[in-house]
Amino acid sequence: MRTPETFLSGVGVYLPDTVSIEQAVAEGRYPAGLVQLHGLAGAAVAGDTPAPEMALRAATLALARAAHPPTELDLLIYASSWHQGPDGWLPQYYLQHHLTGDGPLSLDLHGCNGIFIGFELAASYLAAQPDRHAALLVAADNFGTPLFNRWQGGGASYVVGDAGSAVVLTTTPGFARLHAVNTVTISDAEELQRAGEALFPPGATVGRTVDFVARGEVFQKQLTESGDLATLARIGGELLDLSHRTLAECGLTIGDISRIASMNCARPVTDHLMASLGRTLADSTFDWGRTVGHLGASDQIAALDHLVATGRLRPGDHVLMLGVGPGVIVSCAVVEIVDIPDWPAATHG
Template identity: 25%
Template sequence: MTDQRKATRTVGGIVDFEVVFPSSKVEVAELHAASGVPVADILAITHTEEFPALDEDEAAWELAVAAGRAVLDRTGISPDDIGHVVYAGSGEWDQPFWSPAAKVADELGIRHAHCFEVTNFCNGGMTAVRTALAELALGTARHALVLIGDRLSRLVDHEDPESKALFNFGDAPAAVLLGREDCLLDVLASSMRTDPSWADYYSGDIEDDRVLMRRRGRRQGLGDAYLENFPARVDDVLTALGRQVGDVAYLLINQGDKGMHEKLLAALGIPAEKSVFNYHRYGHMGGSDPLIALGDLIAEGRLAPGDLVLVATSGMGFTWGVTALEYRGR
């Protein structure tokens, strides 16, 4: 390990994490019936006939509670040891003008934490991880709990053919327990950047008491922006760590666009077998996508202690981020 890498190592990392899937699904046949878009065109976006989504009677915060309870029970960490509860996503929570972080804390019996929200869309989860670790480094708390609790499927107008690029948006709330020691994965470094010229590319409309995402205009070049910003962020973290692309065991990414995923790997010179493709199983689960992939790698025994994993996340705005993790093992 080089001195440069020691100097850039974050204090702490991921102690444990859990993803909880909702009870319902969005089916391509339903999307076709509602929008009139041909099934083949929808499958070119979803790559699966169905994917998890919240039922009408389910709330994202409730599933976030289940995820949080799972990691606390599994690790034996007391709610009294949680100093920060951070709820991340798009800002369109289950209720308006409301703190889901505080609600989850109350349900989990966390009584002495600072509870707050981070809005950075599908980059929100990793932004919250970075923010919470900074809080741990500054204070006396030993642990923080990050919840990813978007409700993306509720924000898509499935009757609008112009929204078909968003038809793969589903839901999978998650919890990430962070600590300053005994970590499953150390968080080594991260680099994030927003190109504000894309701020108005998507925005929401309020229709029949729902907030619905709408693309504004026909501006070209977003794909090029992805292929410019993600490799730049990868270069940032590898340079900070004194590492090279060949040292990367896996690169994980939001599962929003399979074609972009493949182009990014090609641009970086990373083979497909050093990533995880879940498009045939799930849609785009927002900020939980890389956690699902990470869980698969661990469950299948495909990670060894010391492996370097890069997590590439993006969010409307548009923001691109890459977070470097080192697997320590359980």
């Protein structure tokens, strides 16, 4: 989907202090034998800071950088991958209470690709009426809860970090332009995140520990026994096809991309993705992502913030954002840097 006249006017990130992989190994939380092979260096750990509070801090920074009054927003979208607070309560209204007031329509999205879905919804919503000009997209997760092991819950592919991130989308020029965003669903693989578990009662209501590794192993066994080995392969194939299709919509090829921001994964996973695209690990954000972990729905926006803050982008550069989430869904967005902003420093720790 092309997103004409849609700009990123401000980005904000709240990233807590990190715990090193060496400390996790010493505490018996991460296998020592995987450190060198997978290249992961640590994870951002928020302690008891609630995810909605991290979202609020990131959103406040993004709005300040955009020089946009929080009370003049038309849309607020909150994306998350993990529990946000008390059952029966929705986190987007926390931001309305403490930041934006009652004006904007507020939505809650779930999954690691929430920001991509937010891009699609926000761009369409702003384009629908000429008097709509700004949307705030936020993402936040604190995975430090008893039912999840951040160091091994994702298996060998990643460790999980905590963060809040936010981006202000506007119809007036900003520091970057959102050229296009697309998402494809591979519904045949929806069981990947649930295999071996009953749909009811939900695991969180009975205190069942989340183990994506065990679920994935059950799903893989089911596919092997049925002879349907193509389902998992489709995920990677759809992501590559979607990437090239989205680039073509923008009149670009993969060679025109300056940086690729994907999910913060282990070196072999990122290496394979980059090679599939005809690029190298140096073109990715792995060197940064390995230090903070997979940040739920915040990976790509936090990576963009890092690239801008460290001077690794210049006007005219294009960033390809890629995401994979439960569904299974794969997403892609193309962002062009228009200007390098002079922003207040981000908040870390």
